[in-house]
Amino acid sequence: MPTPNQAALDFLLNRRSRPAKTLTTPVPNRAELETILTAAARTPDHGKLEPWRFIVLEKPALNRLAALVDQRGNDLGIDPDKITKANAQFATADLVVAVxxxxxxxxxxxxxxxxxxxxxxxxxxxxxxLAAGWGANWLSGWASHDRAFVTEGLGLAEHEHVAGFIHLGTEKNAPPERPRPDLAAITTWVDA
Structure with a gap:
């Protein structure tokens, strides 16, 4: 019989992302962030290829990216409301890790x-x-899929793509619980 890590299981059963717009300062310092990144880098990776990397975006870089969102959104003819929302993803953030x-x-x-x-x-x-006590949220959006934005803004090579922008910070207020999937509706049991 296996010995459960009940604390870890309870954490996973109750984990809840924190909306990025509710996160503020303080944010993890470099040593705290390196611990978080080290934990994330322990992700399963067939063949030990490390087919991903991190770009840590601090406030000056986030302001630069917010301005680039405006420019690219206008160049692409994106709806102004969508540009404003994408801009806020960077302009109001204090620390983001691009995966x-x-x-x-x-x-x-x-x-x-x-x-x-x-x-x-x-x-x-x-x-x-979240386990380290910070608020965290995984976002993407149209800018993360715009080749010009990721090339100019993040310096990505042609074969690279943004998997996600992970916002980290201190939550202003805890979000309400949200509906969770109906396990019976999404699970098929095969016994033969």
Missing amino acids: ISAPVDSPKVPQIEQVYSAGAVCLALVNAG
Whole structure:
């Protein structure tokens, strides 16, 4: 019979992302963030390829990205309300970690598995932030899929993509619980 880690299980059963717009200062310092990043980097990674990387975005970089959102949104003819919302994702943030999917050539590990690993890093980063006592939220949005934005704003190579922007900070107020999936509706049991 396995010995459960009840504290970890309770944390996972009750975890709740904190809306990015409710996060403020203080934010994790470098040493605290390195612990969170170390935990996130322990994500399953077939073949030990490390097909992802982190870009830590502090306030000056976030302000620069907010301005770039405005420019790119106008260039692309994005609805002004969507531009304002995307701008706020950066302009009102104090610390964001961009998780970058950076697949590598591998004869054994398909690219899709490497992309899944980058997504798992995003969740691990959110959970590590929450477990460390911070508020955390995983966002993306149209700018994260705009090649010009990620190339100019983040310096991504052509084969790289944003898996997520993970916002970290101190929550102003706890969010209400939200409805959770109906396990019976999303689970199939196969016994033969």
